[in-house]
Amino acid sequence: MKETIIDEKNLRDDERAILALRSIYKRYGYLPYRMSKFEEYELYIRNKDFLVSDRVITFNDTTGKLMALKPDVTLSIIKNGDDITGYKQKVYYSENVYRVSDSTGRFKEIMQTGLECIGDINLYDIYEVIALAAQSLNVISDSFIIEISNLDILSKLIKSCNDDESFFEKAISFISEKNSHDLKRLCEEYKVDAKNCATLQMLVKTYGERSKVLETLESCCADDDLKKMRELSVMLDNSPFSDKIRFDFSVVSNINYYNGFMFKGFIDGISDRILAGGQYDKMMTKLERSSKAIGFALYLDLLEQLPAKRNEYDVDVLLVYDGKTDMSLLIKKVDEIISSKRSVTTQQMIPSNLRFREMIDLREDR
Numbered sequence: 001m002k003e004t005i006i007d008e009k010n011l012r013d014d015e016r017a018i019l020a021l022r023s024i025y026k027r028y029g030y031l032p033y034r035m036s037k038f039e040e041y042e043l044y045i046r047n048k049d050f051l052v053s054d055r056v057i058t059f060n061d062t063t064g065k066l067m068a069l070k071p072d073v074t075l076s077i078i079k080n081g082d083d084i085t086g087y088k089q090k091v092y093y094s095e096n097v098y099r100v101s102d103s104t105g106r107f108k109e110i111m112q113t114g115l116e117c118i119g120d121i122n123l124y125d126i127y128e129v130i131a132l133a134a135q136s137l138n139v140i141s142d143s144f145i146i147e148i149s150n151l152d153i154l155s156k157l158i159k160s161c162n163d164d165e166s167f168f169e170k171a172i173s174f175i176s177e178k179n180s181h182d183l184k185r186l187c188e189e190y191k192v193d194a195k196n197c198a199t200l201q202m203l204v205k206t207y208g209e210r211s212k213v214l215e216t217l218e219s220c221c222a223d224d225d226l227k228k229m230r231e232l233s234v235m236l237d238n239s240p241f242s243d244k245i246r247f248d249f250s251v252v253s254n255i256n257y258y259n260g261f262m263f264k265g266f267i268d269g270i271s272d273r274i275l276a277g278g279q280y281d282k283m284m285t286k287l288e289r290s291s292k293a294i295g296f297a298l299y300l301d302l303l304e305q306l307p308a309k310r311n312e313y314d315v316d317v318l319l320v321y322d323g324k325t326d327m328s329l330l331i332k333k334v335d336e337i338i339s340s341k342r343s344v345t346t347q348q349m350i351p352s353n354l355r356f357r358e359m360i361d362l363r364e365d366r
Contacts, residue, residue: 025092033091069098088119116295127235134241143268147248161196176252207248257283316342318356322363
């Protein structure tokens with residue numbers, strides 16, 4: 001049997017994270033999903049509001065069909081899956097996607113990993129996906145939080161104040177920004193009564209420890225509406241990361257594609273959310289799928305924002321030789337060092353900028 005040697009010291013942060021995440025997902029029965037780098041452009045143009053960015057790299061293939069370098073993984077998984085009664089498709093992926101960088105405004109190849117659970121989804125599946133999101137963030141740093149909202153409850157509260165579509169879009173935008181001032185102004189503009197306006201403003205301020213948020217919501221939500229949130233919170237009490245998982249109604253996404261529970265993950269030291277996920281049953285329906293779905297994506301390119309970890313040494317052993325050195329001895333020494341799980345570089349001089357733990361000098365004239 002061939003020995004596979006992976007020295008994690010030589011891996012980038014994203015590569016190290018991917019290896020650990022694959023192991024976690026496999027233990028929970030998620031299978032690897034492989035896909036082409038290309039998809040028909042039509043898939044993305046028809047669902048551009050679902051994408052993080054609607055700017056897509058396109059090209060014509062040999063048949064003249066317009067293709068795109070994929071800017072998203074979830075759409076490909078939905079398109080290429082099947083609905084099987086009673087079955088849940090559980091997959092994970094580590095794929096490069098191609099999007100415009102927020103910092104440079106240029107297209108960038110981004111390593112994205114994540115998972116999808118598609119089929120007859122129930123509350124346990126929602127819990128499992130969120131719990132796995134927490135485990136995923138903990139692989140990178142133990143200083144993280146996950147914020148969860150419920151779009152169904154949020155939508156119901158907003159529409160009970162005013163069912164005008166324009167009001168809804170503006171209100172949900174202000175709530176996502178935690179912009180209480182403009183939300184109040186909007187309510188005045190649309191003649192929303194003071195009690196309903198106060199309820200919406202309360203949502204802006206309602207975030208944090210789960211039980212406290214639920215207690216606050218009891219004043220404006222029916223018990224039936226809060227039932228799933230209560231049950232999910234109790235299930236999350238079993239997670240070792242329970243104290244890092246909070247409720248926050250500012251976590252929203254496109255209501256035409258998403259529903260139910262939405263969540264985002266943040267890591268100390270990274271300015272933007274590094275993980276985003278939730279239920280997307282409406283997207284499934286739009287693509288003529290009858291299954292329900294939930295998943296998340298982890299944006300590993302953002303790890304670049306973390307301070308670089310500099311190893312104390314570039315190499316364990318510097319092995320110096322010259323033209324008179326016995327090559328058999330040189331080969332033997334290299335093999336011995338490698339077999340002892342140490343790294344080695346062979347040089348015919350001592351490099352001035354190389355940091356090494358130990359030097360072995362095989363030169364005859366020294």
